[in-house]
Amino acid sequence: LGPVRQNSENDHSPLKLFTHAKTTITGIFKNIASYVNDSNKYLDEVSKSDRNLIADDKHKNIQQLKDKVNRILSVISRDHMKVVFFGRTSNGKSTTVNAMLRERILPVGMGHTTNCFLQIEGTDKAEPYVLTPGSDEPKSVTSLGNVGSALSREKLDSDSLVKILWPKEKCRLIRDDVVLVDSPGIDVSANLDQWIEDHCLDADVFVLVVSAEATITVAEKKFLHNVAQRLSNPNIFILMNRWDATAYEPDEVESVKQQHLDRGLEFLCDELHLCDRKEASEHRMFFISAREALLSRNKDPTASPRTGFNEGYKERLDEFTKFEHEFEECISKTAVQTKFQQHTNRGKEIIALLRDTTANIANKSQTLKQELVQNLTQMDEKNNLLEHELRSMTESAKEKIRHISEDVYKRVAQTLND
Numbered sequence: 001l002g003p004v005r006q007n008s009e010n011d012h013s014p015l016k017l018f019t020h021a022k023t024t025i026t027g028i029f030k031n032i033a034s035y036v037n038d039s040n041k042y043l044d045e046v047s048k049s050d051r052n053l054i055a056d057d058k059h060k061n062i063q064q065l066k067d068k069v070n071r072i073l074s075v076i077s078r079d080h081m082k083v084v085f086f087g088r089t090s091n092g093k094s095t096t097v098n099a100m101l102r103e104r105i106l107p108v109g110m111g112h113t114t115n116c117f118l119q120i121e122g123t124d125k126a127e128p129y130v131l132t133p134g135s136d137e138p139k140s141v142t143s144l145g146n147v148g149s150a151l152s153r154e155k156l157d158s159d160s161l162v163k164i165l166w167p168k169e170k171c172r173l174i175r176d177d178v179v180l181v182d183s184p185g186i187d188v189s190a191n192l193d194q195w196i197e198d199h200c201l202d203a204d205v206f207v208l209v210v211s212a213e214a215t216i217t218v219a220e221k222k223f224l225h226n227v228a229q230r231l232s233n234p235n236i237f238i239l240m241n242r243w244d245a246t247a248y249e250p251d252e253v254e255s256v257k258q259q260h261l262d263r264g265l266e267f268l269c270d271e272l273h274l275c276d277r278k279e280a281s282e283h284r285m286f287f288i289s290a291r292e293a294l295l296s297r298n299k300d301p302t303a304s305p306r307t308g309f310n311e312g313y314k315e316r317l318d319e320f321t322k323f324e325h326e327f328e329e330c331i332s333k334t335a336v337q338t339k340f341q342q343h344t345n346r347g348k349e350i351i352a353l354l355r356d357t358t359a360n361i362a363n364k365s366q367t368l369k370q371e372l373v374q375n376l377t378q379m380d381e382k383n384n385l386l387e388h389e390l391r392s393m394t395e396s397a398k399e400k401i402r403h404i405s406e407d408v409y410k411r412v413a414q415t416l417n418d
């Protein structure tokens, strides 16, 4: 039953919107490539037979389309959905990412502070590896034990990006082209603008992980204000993490939740003007426990005991699943729009150029044909005229000859009579 359920879950994942769109647009561009090929063959023939039918620069433009279409196909193959996780150190960013990946990929907890950007993306290879800045040499994760020890040897500043290439077959999110970026604690960097410039401008979704024991900080707000200035209408989710701590204070839960909601909605709706309060409270803020979510999903039974769930954990697990669903819907819709809209427009331009050029040639050759027919008709008419003239000239010559011969005959007869 296991694999069957996994497949059907996978088929209904909102992420499929993106993967289907990617497959469809790849197919469309492959068709465009073969249309471009055929058109080029046709235009080569046309320009060989009559150079006036197509201008040289137009012909060159169309010859260059082949490379352009191939470049677009290669960009499409690399297109992905990108989410950036941010927040203060120890709020639970890495734990959240691991829970979503259903595996302890990122190092978490004490002594494993994420001090640079960590990007997790898919590889078709069977084994995971790490790429550090300034080196193309893949560093094996398995031989080093884990990502944490692969990174502990590196001296990295907070702006740098380490890529973790994880086998696609091991993880659904990664297989469906999601790239996840974990950032250093927002409290450790003074240069938030540089972060945004370097790592966030192509992000489809931002997830702010806040510790429910604290509140959204000035640095976190500043970061999002800067993001909203650079990107129009960014998609922002707020995760109030460590909500399992409320198990120790059950009487306070509702009032604390309301306080967090009020502050979060005020920020998203009144300060950033991203959406209305109803939308934000239903779709953008979630009260979760990344720790429990990871515990409940971890496939490795030796990694951690399946204990450690606090009272009321089921509700928090449901909330985490709800967040994931909203996140998947949001990221795939946004990525389809931002990434594929551009390609669609470019594809339309290419088709229009080919259609106009071939139509132009057809028009020109039609005009030439009409001119030819007209010329032939005129020549025909001239021919007829000439023929007529010739015929009447022949008639009159014959008449003249008849006259002359009659005259000669008369004269000869007269002479003989005389």
Ligand code: GDP
Residues within 6 Å of the ligand: 087, 088, 089, 090, 091, 092, 093, 094, 095, 096, 107, 108, 109, 110, 112, 113, 114, 185, 241, 242, 243, 244, 245, 288, 289, 290, 291, 292
């Ligand atoms: P990061 O620095 O934001 O990436 O935080 P980590 O994910 O490394 O988490 C820091 C510590 O908080 C780790 O020891 C986690 O196990 C713990 N932690 C993360 N999420 C939760 C949670 O929801 N509840 C509790 N109780 N602890 C958590």
